[in-house]
Amino acid sequence: MSDSEIPRLIGLDWGTSSLRAYLLGEGGRVLDRRAEPWGIQHVPDGDFARAFAALTGDWRARWPGLPALAAGMIGSAQGWQEVPYVECPADAARLVGGLRRIDSGDGGSLHLVPGVLDAGALPNVLRGEETQVFGALQLAPELSAKALLVLPGTHSKWAAVEDSAIRHFSTYMTGELFAVLRDHSILGRPARAQGSRLAPDAFARGLELAREGAVAGRLFSARSLVLTGRLAAEESLDYLSGLLIGEELRCALASLDGACPPLVLIGDGALCRRYREALRQFGVEDVRLLEEAGSAGLWRIAEAAGLLATPAIPTWSTDYV
Amino acid sequence: MSDSEIPRLIGLDWGTSSLRAYLLGEGGRVLDRRAEPWGIQHVPDGDFARAFAALTGDWRARWPGLPALAAGMIGSAQGWQEVPYVECPADAARLVGGLRRIDSGDGGSLHLVPGVLDAGALPNVLRGEETQVFGALQLAPELSAKALLVLPGTHSKWAAVEDSAIRHFSTYMTGELFAVLRDHSILGRPARAQGSRLAPDAFARGLELAREGAVAGRLFSARSLVLTGRLAAEESLDYLSGLLIGEELRCALASLDGACPPLVLIGDGALCRRYREALRQFGVEDVRLLEEAGSAGLWRIAEAAGLLATPAIPTWSTDYV
Numbered sequence: 025m026s027d028s029e030i031p032r033l034i035g036l037d038w039g040t041s042s043l044r045a046y047l048l049g050e051g052g053r054v055l056d057r058r059a060e061p062w063g064i065q066h067v068p069d070g071d072f073a074r075a076f077a078a079l080t081g082d083w084r085a086r087w088p089g090l091p092a093l094a095a096g097m098i099g100s101a102q103g104w105q106e107v108p109y110v111e112c113p114a115d116a117a118r119l120v121g122g123l124r125r126i127d128s129g130d131g132g133s134l135h136l137v138p139g140v141l142d143a144g145a146l147p148n149v150l151r152g153e154e155t156q157v158f159g160a161l162q163l164a165p166e167l168s169a170k171a172l173l174v175l176p177g178t179h180s181k182w183a184a185v186e187d188s189a190i191r192h193f194s195t196y197m198t199g200e201l202f203a204v205l206r207d208h209s210i211l212g213r214p215a216r217a218q219g220s221r222l223a224p225d226a227f228a229r230g231l232e233l234a235r236e237g238a239v240a241g242r243l244f245s246a247r248s249l250v251l252t253g254r255l256a257a258e259e260s261l262d263y264l265s266g267l268l269i270g271e272e273l274r275c276a277l278a279s280l281d282g283a284c285p286p287l288v289l290i291g292d293g294a295l296c297r298r299y300r301e302a303l304r305q306f307g308v309e310d311v312r313l314l315e316e317a318g319s320a321g322l323w324r325i326a327e328a329a330g331l332l333a334t335p336a337i338p339t340w341s342t343d344y345v
Numbered sequence: 346m347s348d349s350e351i352p353r354l355i356g357l358d359w360g361t362s363s364l365r366a367y368l369l370g371e372g373g374r375v376l377d378r379r380a381e382p383w384g385i386q387h388v389p390d391g392d393f394a395r396a397f398a399a400l401t402g403d404w405r406a407r408w409p410g411l412p413a414l415a416a417g418m419i420g421s422a423q424g425w426q427e428v429p430y431v432e433c434p435a436d437a438a439r440l441v442g443g444l445r446r447i448d449s450g451d452g453g454s455l456h457l458v459p460g461v462l463d464a465g466a467l468p469n470v471l472r473g474e475e476t477q478v479f480g481a482l483q484l485a486p487e488l489s490a491k492a493l494l495v496l497p498g499t500h501s502k503w504a505a506v507e508d509s510a511i512r513h514f515s516t517y518m519t520g521e522l523f524a525v526l527r528d529h530s531i532l533g534r535p536a537r538a539q540g541s542r543l544a545p546d547a548f549a550r551g552l553e554l555a556r557e558g559a560v561a562g563r564l565f566s567a568r569s570l571v572l573t574g575r576l577a578a579e580e581s582l583d584y585l586s587g588l589l590i591g592e593e594l595r596c597a598l599a600s601l602d603g604a605c606p607p608l609v610l611i612g613d614g615a616l617c618r619r620y621r622e623a624l625r626q627f628g629v630e631d632v633r634l635l636e637e638a639g640s641a642g643l644w645r646i647a648e649a650a651g652l653l654a655t656p657a658i659p660t661w662s663t664d665y666v
Contacts, residue, residue, distance in 0.1 A: 146554070146566045147573045179565060195565035197530070204525040209518070233467070238596045240560075244500060244516035245467045252468045275559045 031055055031087050032333045034080050035322030036094035036134075038103070039063050039152055040178075044318070045079050052162065052323030054316070056083075064096075064103045072104040073129035084132055091331045092128070093322050095137040096152035099124070104134075109141035109149060115189035116158055116328040123329055137325055142193050150193060152318075153181045156290050157190055159321025160314050164288070171286045174276075176299045178203070182276050184285070194279070196272040202265055211246045211264055214257030223259035227298075230266020231273075231305050239271040269299065273306050288312045352376055352408050353654045355401050356643030357415035357455075359424070360384050360473055361499075365639070366400050373483065373644030375637070377404075385417075385424045393425040394450035405453055412652045413449070414643050416458040417473035420445070425455075430462035430470060436510035437479055441650040458646055463514050471514060473639075474502045477611050478511055480642025481635050485609070492607045495597075497590075497620045499524070503597050505606075515600070517593040523586055532567045532585055535578030544580035548619075551587020552594075552626050560592040590623050598627060609633045 029049055037044040041063035047056035058079055062068065067075045076092075084090055099107035110122040122138030139151030153175050161168050168188040175181045178199035184192045206212035233242055246264045249255035255263055277284065287303070289296040289311060296313045303311050326332055356367040362384035368377035379400055383389065388396045397413075405411055420428035431443040443459030460472030474496050482489050489509040496502045499520035505513045527533040554563055567585045570576035576584055598605065608624070610617040610632060617634045624632050647653055 141573065143573075146563060147569045147575065148565070149569050149572055194562050195569070196561055197532075197564050198561075200530050201526075201564075204529045205522075208525045208529050209521050211518075238600070240517055240519075240592045241515050241596045241600070242467060243518050243522075244469070248468045248470050248516070251470055252462065252464075254468065271561045275561045279559070279562070 029055060031083070031090055033323060033326050033331070034083055034090055034092040035319055035326070036076075036080075036092065036098070037096055037152065037155070037318045037322070038094045038098035039096040040065055043067075043075065043079065046319040046322065047083055048319060048323050052320050054319055057319075064098055064100070072098070076128055076134060077130050081130070087333070090333050091135070091326065092132070093123075093135045093137065093326045093329075093331060095155035095318070095322060095325075099136040099139060100151055103136075105136065107136045107138045109139045112140060112142045112193070113186075113189040113191045114140045114154060115187075116325060118189075119154060119158070119325055120329040123325075135326075135329070135331060137322075140190055140193070142190075148193055148195050150181050150183075150195070153183065153193075154190060155321035155325060156317040157183050157185065157321065158324045159317035159319065160288060160290055161185070161188060162320040162324040163314055163317060164312075167286065167288060171288055172280075172284065173288050173290055174299065175290045176295050177291060180272060194276065196276065198268050198272045202268050205243075205264060205268075206261055211243070212261070214247075214250050215261045218257045220261045221258050223256075223262040224301075226255065226259035226263040227266040227301075228305060229255075230263040230268075231270040231302055232266075234267050234270025234274055235306060237274060239267055239274075243267060265298075266302070269302050270306075273302055277306060277308070284308060286310070286312070288314055290314045290317045350376060352404070352411055354644060354647050354652070355404055355411055355413040356640055356647070357397075357401075357413065357419070358417055358473065358476070358639045358643070359415045359419035360417040361386055364388075364396065364400065367640040367643065368404055369640060369644050373641050375640055378640075385419055385421070393419070397449055397455060398451050402451070408654070411654050412647065413453070413455045414444075414458065414647045414650075414652060415455055416476035416639070416643060416646075420457040420460060421472055424457075426457065428457045428459045430460045433461060433463045433514070434507075434510040434512045435461045435475060436508075437646060437649040439510075440475060440479070440646055444646075444650055456647075456650070456652060458643075461511055461514070463511075469514055469516050471502050471504075471516070474504065474514075475511060476642035476646060477638040478504050478506065478642065479645045480638035480640065481609060481611050482506065482509060483641040483645040484635055484638060485633075488607065488609060492609055493601075493605065494609050494611055495620065496611045497616045498612060501593060515597065517597065519589050519593045523589050526564075526585060526589075527582060532564070533582070535568075535571050536582045539578045541582045542579050544577070544583040545622075547576065547580035547584040548587040548622075549626060550576075551584040551589075552591040552623050553587075555588050555591025555595055556627060558595060560588055560595075564588060586619075587623070590620065591627075594623055594627050598629070605629060607631070607633070609635055611635045611638045 033048040035046040043062040044059045049055045107124045124136045128134045140154045142148040171185045173183045180196040182194045354369040358365040364383040365380045370376045383396045428445045445457045449455045461475045463469040492506045494504045501517040503515045
């Protein structure tokens with residue numbers, strides 16, 4: 025076993041809907057990975073300690089003393105233990121200063137990454153995305169000087185990075201708005217009845233309309249166009265997606281006052297490609313995609329905190345001496 | 346029994362969630378009224394004829410030949426029979442031209458009012474609100490020359506009336522957006538857990554923020570303000586209501602280019618008062634409220650169509666001769 029294959033950290037991305045675990049070697053290399061649908065609202069019996077043991081117990085038995093670090097909603101009031109937010113500007117040192125160590129209940133321990141608060145007249149908060157941001161800076165250090173990192177999702181975050189710190193960020197509830205309108209409103213009914221199909225043209229049509237503004241008065245067109253035979257029912261969800269993502273882009277780009285720093289999309293590949301296509305339609309061509317930022321961020325924060333295990337011979341290797 | 350107490354029309358407001366029936370005398374005077382939660386999606390066994398008979402059968406038995414007229418979603422594809430939309434500009438004559446008579450299945454008949462289509466690049470449709478608009482013109486004839494009629498609700502309609510016709514209208518899904526966010530999104534969770542209370546200040550605060558625009562990037566503040574202790578959880582729904590109604594007003598008023606015709610709110614009293622308060626905060630002071638526009642509109646359309654029954658002696662009165 026080479027040094028690069030020796031585990032030095034267990035990293036957890038523990039969010040609202042899922043729990044992902046990474047066994048990380050030197051430089052944040054992913055040696056193994058696991059996932060369970062045990063987001064903080066879906067942990068069996070609400071027993072965080074048992075879920076942690078079930079997913080990582082064998083790793084920790086095999087490599088005793090291996091440190092564990094978790095980011096995400098696990099540090100919220102609804103999680104295992106609440107970890108206070110650290111405030112913007114948030115660099116790695118400030119995140120490290122806000123880490124909380126908790127007893128995992130089976131003789132081990134787990135460190136929790138704090139979320140970030142952008143204070144001000146209208147406060148903004150995030151938990152988990154800070155780790156992806158620092159992962160992106162690990163993967164692409166040239167972004168540290170100045171970049172705009174976009175994390176599309178249930179709650180899209182737009183994080184402005186400068187001098188290796190999160191200076192400011194905004195939240196757009198685009199993913200959640202889409203989901204509740206699809207599943208519970210009249211706009212989702214045609215597709216719920218007939219199924220939906222991938223419709224790039226309908227998506228582009230929604231984007232184009234959103235670019236003109238006043239989306240509040242145009243949402244209903246996702247229904248009226250179907251009723252008047254000008255939009256296929258099964259394409260109406262992509263049209264709605266275009267309207268909602270378009271409104272996010274319109275507002276976010278307008279707030280930049282025309283000066284758009286290097287823009288990076290972080291997260292799920294398919295969703296990031298959808299956003300890249302939308303950005304292109306809004307005239308923003310130079311957009312980079314980054315995946316796997318989560319595990320890289322956990323590595324970077326653990327390293328900055330001095331948590332990483334010294335490369336050690338695994339316990340079972342004594343059998344071979 | 347004086348002439349004014351003799352029934353001349355049965356009017357039905359048959360929408361998505363409820364069915365209201367009016368027994369109307371001369372001038373549209375409401376002699377009797379009934380309601381059942383038999384909106385078109387909740388009619389027992391989907392049997393429209395039986396629901397119609399159950400609600401109005403005794404009236405029609407007592408006054409044979411009494412005409413019946415229904416407005417609303419009952420004329421949609423999901424209703425009793427689909428009635429094609431008539432197009433803007435829609436005056437009373439055009440609505441009358443689009444009336445459909447159907448056999449009620451028990452020897453009687455029922456006329457259905459058509460909805461209205463505002464064609465164009467982005468079509469708009471309504472069903473039921475056209476009748477309330479013509480009811481408002483019946484109650485306040487001075488509005489016929491030029492007025493802006495606002496019907497707040499699940500799908501708020503802003504109808505521009507000129508020369509006694511609906512020239513154009515817009516739809517804002519404000520009520521439905523509020524309901525799905527309250528019931529199914531993270532924004533409703535604090536209030537679902539703790540209950541909500543009437544909070545005029547929180548409503549005003551949401552309105553003020555919406556007035557500045559970019560609501561898409563501010564919706565999440567209904568959560569982040571609660572998380573940071575700057576908004577009481579039980580006041581967050583009124584804040585959200587302010588954001589959403591504010592966005593409707595901002596878009597709708599901006600589309601007027603500064604020239605706001607006499608503005609009238611039609612519909613449920615509490616909701617109309619909420620909109621009047623919001624309009625006041627947006628600088629629109631001169632707003633009138635009209636209730637009972639639905640029954641007045643049914644009367645007006647029936648009168649224009651020549652449907653009204655000749656005042657007749659009820660069948661049972663022969664017993665008294």
